[in-house]
Amino acid sequence: MAIRGNDVADASASLGRQTTELLQQLIRNAAVNDGSPDSGHEIRQVRTLQAFFEGSGLEGVVVEPHPGRGNLVIRIPGTDPHAPSLALLGHTDVVPVEPAGWERDPFGAEIVDDVLWGRGAIDMLDLTAAYAVVTRQIARSGFRPRGDLVFAAVADEENGGHYGAGWLTEHRLELIDADYVLTESGGAPAGSRPAIGVMIGEKGQAPRTLRVTGVPGHGSAPWGSRNAAVIAAEAISRISRFRTPTVITPQWHAYAAALELGADVTAALQSPERLYEGLPATGRLQGFAHASTHTTISPNVVHAGEKHNVIPGEATIRLDIRVLPDVDAAEIEGYIREALGDLLEHIRIEGDLIVPSTVSPVETPLFDVLRSAVRRARPAAELLPMLAAGGTDGRFYRARGIPAYGFGVLSDRWDYGTFRTLFHGHNERIDLDSIALTADALDFTVREFLGRDHGVRLPR
Ligand SMILES: [Zn+2]
Structure with missing residues (x-):
């Protein structure tokens, strides 16, 4: 043998x-x-x-x-x-x-x-x-x-x-x-x-583009202007702070247990209410832990302005959105609208593709x-x-x-x-x-x- x-x-x-x-x-x-x-x-x-x-x-x-x-x-x-x-x-x-x-x-x-x-x-x-x-x-x-x-x-x-x-x-x-x-x-x-x-x-994808409209003007007098780049910056900041709902999928529940991080951390990582408490203990896996439990929205491509002395009247922000199982286009639209709040007055959301x-x-x-x-x-x-x-x-x-x-x-x-x-x-x-x-x-x-x-x- x-x-x-x-x-x-x-x-x-x-x-x-x-x-x-x-x-x-x-x-x-x-x-x-x-x-x-x-x-x-x-x-x-x-x-x-x-x-x-x-x-x-x-x-x-x-x-x-x-x-x-x-x-x-x-x-x-x-x-x-x-x-x-x-x-x-x-x-x-x-x-x-x-x-x-x-x-x-x-x-x-x-x-x-x-x-x-x-x-x-x-x-x-x-x-x-x-x-x-x-x-x-x-x-x-x-x-x-x-x-x-x-x-x-x-x-x-x-x-x-x-x-x-x-x-x-x-x-x-x-x-x-x-x-x-x-x-x-x-x-x-x-x-x-x-x-x-x-x-x-794997998670799905639903890319979206935000079109920001401001008012163009001379770069030498910015006070009181509606600069599309400034509005875009505020929009990006709001989106990055926004929290989509925490969802504990069966796969994440099992994965959290397999990490063997102790009973309390594991319980936090398996709880929609306590997930954020448990995240730091996952170390280098934080990004994955968060992505496994949320539909994520990442503003990854930003364009505004052509010339240094012209206040831009337009800006675009491309969002990389990765969707959990059972999340639909209406929910995604809802997240973006909630994140942007009163900025929607200046911003149009484009795209409706969803790859589940x-x-x-x-x-x-x-x-x-x-x-x-x-x-x-x-x-x-x-x-x-x-x-x-x-x-x-x-x-x-x-x-x-x-x-x-x-x-x-x-x-x-x-x-x-x-x-x-x-x-x-x-x-x-x-x-x-x-x-x-x-x-x-x-x-x-x-x-x-x-x-x-x-x-x-x-x-x-
Ligand atoms: Zn590969």
Whole structure:
């Protein structure tokens, strides 16, 4: 039995090594998405992945909705058309860096003391690389999945998925469609057991623009003027002070308990009346704790004035609004109106788009397999279903009723506070242990979920 144990350890170490090497290449390709259509250049990632799959018998389909914005989708057909299929959904773009804030080359993919540095190391080229390694391994090993296995390396997640998962959902659904989906931002441990975070859903979005009207005039005589910039400043200040209702979701209730901050703090964090009392004790997780329990309104883009000697007659404020489950457009309008009060005389609220929050059920055969996968490395671990504050491509599936989970397994050196700080932050990096743990858990999950009969027969 000892020999068999070593075989398993060797196999997962090899998956880890392959993932590390591929991750380094993906980081070095610097597929930086700055939000403009001609950025990203994810086609470089597609070429790297195609080279990686060469000789495995897997080719896949390349889709390029805009020059350079490449997506690669590979489907390994299952043997049973009624068995559930599984998609591994990884984005290949990364957010820009501010090089001055980094201690190492953000696109060097250096390994120092068993830690791999670079933009995309945790968001989410590590997972995209692991998905590719697991998919290739499945093909090479001759394993025949019962349901389809889909590997999707998609562009543009960091700017809404317009050239990636969103586009594919709208125009080429047959390529990426699946009954279950795994994607990013799970895996951080919490508490002593530990509990391993799985993102089962995310908040929604409802961007709004405020148009401020003042009276233009000469900048040399500001007394008594109605300067749109001054009105906008007051509006921003009121919005930042405004408190939307505190809502304790089931996910937050469980997460607060998993933090193990003592009975009194936990009770405060689980109480709509006492939440703000408990927030300071959550340390680096304060922002997440607040976002998990509130629909948030953040004034992030402000414009006023053109010329230094002209009092501006117009200003605009763009609000990033992230909505909890079951919050509708009328409630959002109500929050803004209440926050602005008498300033509404000078301000018009524009926009009515609402992308609702999406949440997947946890009573699924895939969730059970994820629990077993985590327990291979951490026998006492429980899964902690979480709601992400930000957005992922998982929403395109959840919106169609398909369970999508953000899944991974990070090592003991991580907590969700550290994870969130590095996400889109300086010095993004991942330890090689976490890469190996995640690759092993994904390999187990794919084989277990697609290899066994879970009693689910889907109509086709
Ligand atoms: Zn991401």
